[in-house]
Amino acid sequence: MGDVPSASTSTLYTLQDFELCAMAVDLETVHVEALPEGAFYISDFVTEDEEDWLVNKVLSAPQPRWTQLSHRRLQTWPSPLTNNNTLIAFPLPLWLESIIIPRLKDLGVFKDSPHQAPNHVLVNEYKPGQGIMPHEDGAAYYPLVATVSLGAPIVFDIYEKHGIEGPGTGAAETIRRPKPKYRILQERRSLLITRDKLYTDFLHGIAEVTRDEDLGPDFVCNWNLLREKAVYRGGWYERQTRISLTYRDVLHVTKMGNAMKFLGGR
Numbered sequence: 272m273g274d275v276p277s278a279s280t281s282t283l284y285t286l287q288d289f290e291l292c293a294m295a296v297d298l299e300t301v302h303v304e305a306l307p308e309g310a311f312y313i314s315d316f317v318t319e320d321e322e323d324w325l326v327n328k329v330l331s332a333p334q335p336r337w338t339q340l341s342h343r344r345l346q347t348w349p350s351p352l353t354n355n356n357t358l359i360a361f362p363l364p365l366w367l368e369s370i371i372i373p374r375l376k377d378l379g380v381f382k383d384s385p386h387q388a389p390n391h392v393l394v395n396e397y398k399p400g401q402g403i404m405p406h407e408d409g410a411a412y413y414p415l416v417a418t419v420s421l422g423a424p425i426v427f428d429i430y431e432k433h434g435i436e437g438p439g440t441g442a443a444e445t446i447r448r449p450k451p452k453y454r455i456l457q458e459r460r461s462l463l464i465t466r467d468k469l470y471t472d473f474l475h476g477i478a479e480v481t482r483d484e485d486l487g488p489d490f491v492c493n494w495n496l497l498r499e500k501a502v503y504r505g506g507w508y509e510r511q512t513r514i515s516l517t518y519r520d521v522l523h524v525t526k527m528g529n530a531m532k533f534l535g536g537r
């Protein structure tokens with residue numbers, strides 16, 4: 272497991288260099304059974320070369336694309352939502368679209384969502400010691416998130432909502448960090464789908480630690496679905512930089528012209 276390559280040192284593939292293969296997996300075979308409905312985990316969702324190419328694209332985005340938050344940095348594609356949780360219609364960039372969206376379609380992941388495809392992607396980068404407090408993603412989105420992990424593994428924690436709701440709703444991050452009810456290990460190059468009750472009735476977060484511990488079949492819900500268990504034989508993993516691409520379907524979408532009218536333009 273190496274560090275995330277820098278934009279300048281990564282091999283410069285073009286999209287044409289990849290033979291984009293279809294994703295012929297029956298979701299039922301990758302269901303995370305230890306969790307409430309519904310989570311699915313595919314360990315080998317993108318190849319090593321595709322991972323390298325995607326990381327390079329993330330890291331070579333212009334600096335203003337990044338929002339530096341206190342515990343991670345973030346890119347929002349195609350744009351942040353308006354104050355009333357509406358997306359201004361604009362296509363996703365080709366690099367976020369080309370490899371991943373056809374595979375999500377093959378799997379039928381967004382087939383029941385309003386636009387039958389994701390229209391919004393949040394890109395998160397976590398250095399060792401960084402994370403995201405327990406929160407829920409809220410009502411702006413269809414209740415499904417498809418997360419592609421790049422660069423390094425990380426543990427994704429799931430919390431019962433009861434008793435730890437923070438001072439707001441939506442993506443408000445809570446102050447206290449109780450013990451997670453479930454833990455999912457996301458390997459680099461994997462896809463995690465969370466939907467249904469897991470989206471609506473639970474909170475999720477990533478601990479701000481430099482090492483993920485208690486890694487084994489008794490504490491990791493998707494242990495049986497991992498690609499590479501030997502890495503965790505000591506029961507721990509020293510964090511390295513990890514990038515996530517989180518694909519969602521925003522429910523309300525408006526054309527730019529309508530948004531301008533709403534804002535008082537002509």
Ligand SMILES: O=C(O)CCC(=O)C(=O)O
Pocket residue numbers: 393395403408418427475476515517
């Ligand atoms: O990076 C991740 O896997 C989780 C990100 C997340 O929780 C969010 O964007 O709401």
